[in-house]
Amino acid sequence: MLKRGPYLQMQGPNQIEVCWRTDAFVLSGSVHFGNVAGHLSHTVDARQIQTPFGGTKDWRATITGVLPNHKYYYSICVDRQILHDGDQEQFFFTAPEIGKSHRVRFWCLGDSGTNRVGTANPGKARRARNGFRRYNKQPINAMLMIGDHAYSHGKDEQYQSAFFDLYADELCKTAIFPYAGNHDLLSDDFFYIFHVPNRGEFGGVPSQQMTYYSFDYANIHFVMLDLYKQPWRTLDTPQMQWLEQDLAATSQDWIIVVNHIPAFCHGRYNSDEIDYYRPIQQTVLPLLDKHGVDLHLSGHDHTYQRSYLIDGHYGASNSFSPEKHIKFDGDGINKPIFKRHGAYSGIVHVISGTAGSFASADESGHRSGTLGYPAMIKFENGDENGRGFRRLGTFLLTIDGLELRGTQMDDEGQILDDFRICKVR
Ligand SMILES: [Fe+2]
Structure with missing residues (x-):
């Protein structure tokens, strides 16, 4: 079902984008995330990206309102099926605050x-x-x-x-x-x-x-x-x-x-x-x-x-x-x-x-x-x-x-x- 990813881009102090690719028959996707592994209390829906690549669908979920320089655990969900469970190994970092030394x-x-x-x-x-x-x-x-x-x-x-x-x-x-x-x-x-x-x-x-x-x-x-x-x-x-x-x-x-x-x-x-x-x-x-x-x-x-x-x-x-x-x-x-x-x-x-x-x-x-x-x-x-x-x-x-x-x-x-x-x- 999962053909590519997840991968992360558009990383800022208060946002990040989680991306992945699925088979063409998948209808929806979302990301669950939170501060604690195994307790992912927030959900963001993904949008489908138009591409010329046949037989697949590319998905992006933009997470906003997160804290700078912070570690979040996440999982992705495809047609209500969780593909990664937000364990200790599945996380992303946000960027530090702009203008500050880190x-x-x-x-x-x-x-x-x-x-x-x-x-x-x-x-x-x-x-x-x-x-x-x-x-x-x-x-x-x-x-x-x-x-x-x-x-x-x-x-x-x-x-x-x-x-x-x-x-x-x-x-x-x-x-x-x-x-x-x-x-x-x-x-x-x-x-x-x-x-x-x-x-x-x-x-x-x-x-x-x-x-x-x-x-x-x-x-x-x-x-x-x-x-x-x-x-x-x-x-x-x-x-x-x-x-x-x-x-x-x-x-x-x-x-x-x-x-x-x-x-x-x-x-x-x-x-x-x-x-x-x-x-x-x-x-x-x-x-x-x-x-x-x-x-x-x-x-x-x-x-x-x-x-x-x-x-x-x-x-x-x-x-x-x-x-x-x-x-x-x-x-x-x-x-x-x-x-x-x-x-x-x-x-x-x-x-x-x-x-x-x-x-x-x-x-x-x-x-x-x-x-x-x-x-x-x-x-x-x-x-x-x-x-x-x-x-x-x-x-x-x-x-x-x-x-x-x-x-x-x-x-x-x-x-x-x-x-x-x-x-x-
Ligand atoms: Fe080159």
């Missing part, structure tokens, strides 16, 4: 979509997922999608195999903030499956778009950018005008931009050799610098690379000058990077595109890099030229007040990078 943790997945339909080999994504499960023993507040979650064309059945099946244990208790990469946008299925806060529901300037939007979470402002489908290459495009307006309007302690395609990279791709990267460097990056963005989180390149705290680097790698562009002398691993608030205070760029595969050096060829981009940290045990890793892994983002911590762990749960940024207001 310790919050986000599991970030870049390019995870390799668990392909009907594959005999369950895929490397499962190994990366298991590495995180081995490492992580605490609740996570939400999952951030960095794009490319359903290879090769973002089709509904590809999302089922590579996303909903693979992360089912997390998705039933951890809200997602959906986001599409270039592969996801090769079909329109993303637009029917997901729901994003693009109308300023949780702060931010409304974009009214599915592929780019912003929201606030505790003391963080998140911005999701679409540098693939919607026009973006010049400042007069609606997306760049919205971005400028949105960044100028926020007064949150942290500004984090998620953007599937990085500004520069030297792994599967060499950004010096590919024209696509020029307008990211010359149009988008100056805006991010100007408005004091702290972290720029990308995937697309199936490697892990992380920059120093840098500002004002908009050209090719040979124009990078450590003296001119590095804003803090340190890699943030043993001692935190200290960063002031506001314009031109430096950005740390993270590329974590290894949740589903990694680009091995053997595959390198024309327009590939060798992990040698000079703005990137040189790791003691890094691969090739040391400025990154060609290993499966996922990224954990932790923010606690004015401290940010970024941790990349591999498929064994071993830490590859673990850096901190301390904000000085």
